[in-house]
Amino acid sequence: MDRQVEHDGIWEAPESMDEVLHSESTSVGENAFRGIVGKGAALRDALRQVEVVAPTDATVLVLGETGTGKELLARAIHDQSDRRERPFVKINCATIPSALLESELFGHERGAFTNAVAQKIGRFELANRGTLFLDEVGELPMELQPKLLRVLQDWEFERLGGTRTIKVDVRVVAATNRDLAQMVRERRFRDDLYYRVNVFPIQVAPLRERPEDIEALVHYFVGRFAARMKRYIERIPAASMEAMRRYSWPGNVRELENLIERAVILSPGPTLEVPLADVERRPADCAGDDDTESLDRLRRMHVLRILNETNWMVGGRRGAAARLGMHRTTLQSMMKRLGLARPREDAFRAPPGCVPRTGSRAAARSCSTHGANA
Numbered sequence: 001m002d003r004q005v006e007h008d009g010i011w012e013a014p015e016s017m018d019e020v021l022h023s024e025s026t027s028v029g030e031n032a033f034r035g036i037v038g039k040g041a042a043l044r045d046a047l048r049q050v051e052v053v054a055p056t057d058a059t060v061l062v063l064g065e066t067g068t069g070k071e072l073l074a075r076a077i078h079d080q081s082d083r084r085e086r087p088f089v090k091i092n093c094a095t096i097p098s099a100l101l102e103s104e105l106f107g108h109e110r111g112a113f114t115n116a117v118a119q120k121i122g123r124f125e126l127a128n129r130g131t132l133f134l135d136e137v138g139e140l141p142m143e144l145q146p147k148l149l150r151v152l153q154d155w156e157f158e159r160l161g162g163t164r165t166i167k168v169d170v171r172v173v174a175a176t177n178r179d180l181a182q183m184v185r186e187r188r189f190r191d192d193l194y195y196r197v198n199v200f201p202i203q204v205a206p207l208r209e210r211p212e213d214i215e216a217l218v219h220y221f222v223g224r225f226a227a228r229m230k231r232y233i234e235r236i237p238a239a240s241m242e243a244m245r246r247y248s249w250p251g252n253v254r255e256l257e258n259l260i261e262r263a264v265i266l267s268p269g270p271t272l273e274v275p276l277a278d279v280e281r282r283p284a285d286c287a288g289d290d291d292t293e294s295l296d297r298l299r300r301m302h303v304l305r306i307l308n309e310t311n312w313m314v315g316g317r318r319g320a321a322a323r324l325g326m327h328r329t330t331l332q333s334m335m336k337r338l339g340l341a342r343p344r345e346d347a348f349r350a351p352p353g354c355v356p357r358t359g360s361r362a363a364a365r366s367c368s369t370h371g372a373n374a
């Protein structure tokens with residue numbers, strides 16, 4: 001432990017180790033991207049775009065699957081802008097109930113609705129002269145979209161129940177893991193708002209498309225968790241690294257981060273003990289790239305396996321969302337999309353070829369596709 005050195009949360013180990021663990025800071029610009037790890041072309045390209053757009057006030061749309069690092073990029077944009085000394089305010093459109101979202105964004109006056117016992121300042125006002133990170137913008141309800149459009153065009157709005165027009169100076173960075181263009185075609189997202197938000201899109205590639213970043217990320221997270229847990233880890237077995245490079249990472253970097261946290265907990269000695277069962281099934285690798293249907297089928301099997309292993313506990317530190325490296329709400333909407341629901345004990349009927357163990361939930365779990373077809 002005494003050989004570990006920590007600089008700004010970054011862990012360094014001596015050069016002489018068999019397999020040197022080192023943290024990597026990407027190097028597009030001097031120290032500009034501390035905490036963003038990886039040197040592959042895809043990430044470098046995204047960071048170059050961050051550098052270009054950050055000093056402007058342009059609205060940025062960060063696109064990418066869950067856990068790819070969209071929020072990290074949004075913060076980097078803020079940190080590299082002239083607004084860096086001002087607040088970076090975040091709002092997640094998916095996690096706030098739609099009835100409350102309008103008042104969270106724009107605030108309300110006292111008495112605007114039942115329970116509005118005091119005036120409330122919304123996130124747009126809190127972010128004044130700073131940056132507002134509109135996370136999961138694809139989940140913004142249709143009825144709120146015109147009001148957001150007006151702010152993005154004229155930078156003005158009224159608090160709920162208010163008559164005074166409030167002017168703000170806010171830089172907006174939005175993010176989504178949805179295909180907004182498709183949502184526009186399906187009339188679930190306004191086209192005028194789409195064009196306003198999509199001024200400067202930055203795509204963050206999924207981890208499976210940039211396996212060259214995995215080694216650096218593993219080293220970085222091992223360093224972070226080892227320091228936090230006061231462990232000294234100096235070796236990562238080559239077979240484990242290879243398994244991690246080959247895995248498809250449906251939960252992307254967040255899933256890798258969670259796996260390494262578990263691995264460090266499981267490693268009392270100097271060798272990292274990676275729970276290989278978690279990375280040896282590679283659902284996405286078995287399917288053709290554009291075979292969405294079989295990808296979904298395989299994704300479904302993988303999610304189902306984790307749900308079964310966590311006894312259908314979705315949230316919490318030991319829940320399926322944490323295992324998969326996703327937000328609880330992201331997993332819940334994925335489950336809905338994939339038609340995955342917890343099997344009801346009384347509804348269990350063994351499909352042919354499946355021998356129930358007890359006729360109960362355990363039996364339902366042993367036949368993993370049951371309940372998912374509902």
Ligand SMILES: Nc1ncnc2c1ncn2[C@@H]1O[C@H](COP(=O)(O)OP(=O)(O)OP(=O)(O)O)[C@@H](O)[C@H]1O
Binds near residue numbers: 035036070
């Ligand atoms: N390149 C990276 N280097 C270091 N850490 C990373 C990197 N990319 C992502 N992470 C870490 O992975 C986790 C997920 O990242 P982040 O929250 O930015 O993802 P996201 O795309 O916003 O996910 P979601 O869509 O689920 O909200 C965070 O803990 C973040 O610090």
Ligand SMILES: [Mg+2]
Binds near residue numbers: 070071135
């Ligand atoms: Mg996010």
